[in-house]
Amino acid sequence: MNNKYELIYEGKAKKVFTHDDSDKVIIEFKDDATAFNALKKAKFEGKGRLNCQISARIFELLIKKNIPTHFIKLKNENTMIAQKIKVIPLEIVLRNTAYGSLCKQTNIKPGTVLEKPLIDIYLKNDALNDPLITKDRIQLMNILSAKDLDYVINLTLKINKILKSFFRNIQLNLVDFKLEFGYDLKNNILLGDEISPDNCRLWDLDQKNDMIVSLDKDRFRNDLGGFIEAYSEINRRINNFI
Structure with a gap:
């Protein structure tokens, strides 16, 4: 990144820099992979580029469907x-199928298709290990008004419908995903962060048997191998479809 841009924030997977226009930022996707609140870490060449490309395509799809997002355009490959x-x-975590922490914290069996999408909300705080939080606690901590929280939840449900249909078209089952939102300078709520295999569980529907084949960060999380190959396959299917 050019030295004239100042680093505003560095997270586990991205760096955010200033832009010539103070209303905008430059987001650089890193090759780092992390799991279990960064207790497990590794670097994979090309991961940042793949997540950036996948996120850009999905943001473009959502914008066409009138979902307000922070995405403007690609600057370069990553x-x-x-x-x-x-x-x-x-x-904001939306679950279409039970898996992961939901099954560890309840008696619901992994792979159970939920009758309706379940929304779980977590406090974004690494020091507290991102705890599950209730609507009342959100109000108590003055994080969001009841009206804005309802707006975020309804927007998440709309996004789910769009993404479920889109991924099904490229033979992927959208099991669950995590979203983050923010306020722009005019106080509008926009979808932020990224939408990629880092924060979506995607299972391959091209399987001939009932085996679960993850094409997402679970390949890294659970030492399944083929991590970059899985992300590359998702990118390939998206580009072939769009």
């Missing part, structure tokens, strides 16, 4: 330009 937002410290 960098995008986005609206500057004040991130809301909540992670």
Whole structure:
């Protein structure tokens, strides 16, 4: 990144820099992979580029469907330009199929298709290990008004419908995903962060048997191998479809 841009924030998977226009930021995707709140770490060449490309295509799809996002355009292969937002410290997780932490914390069996999407909300705080949080606690901590929280939840449900249908078209089952939102300078709520195999569980529907084949970060999380190959396959299917 050119030295004239100042680093604003560095997370586990991305760096955010200033832009010539103060309303915008430059987001650079890193090759780092992390799991279990960064207790497990590794670097994979090309991961940042793949996540950037996949996120850009999905943001473009959502924008066409009138979903407000922070995405403006790609700057290069692993960098995008986005609206500057004040991130809301909540992670909105939508689950279509039971897997992962939901099954560890309940008696629901992994792979159970849920009758309706389940939304779990987590406080975005590494020091507290991103705890599950209730609506009342969100109000108590003055994170979001009831009206804005309802807006975020309804927007997440709309995004789910769009993404479920899109991924099914490229033979992928959208099991669950995590979204983050923020306020722009005019106080509008925009979808932020990224949408990639880092924060979506995607299972391959091209399988001839009932085996679960993950094409997402679970390949790294669970030492399944073929991590970059899985991300490359998702990118290939998206590009062939769009």
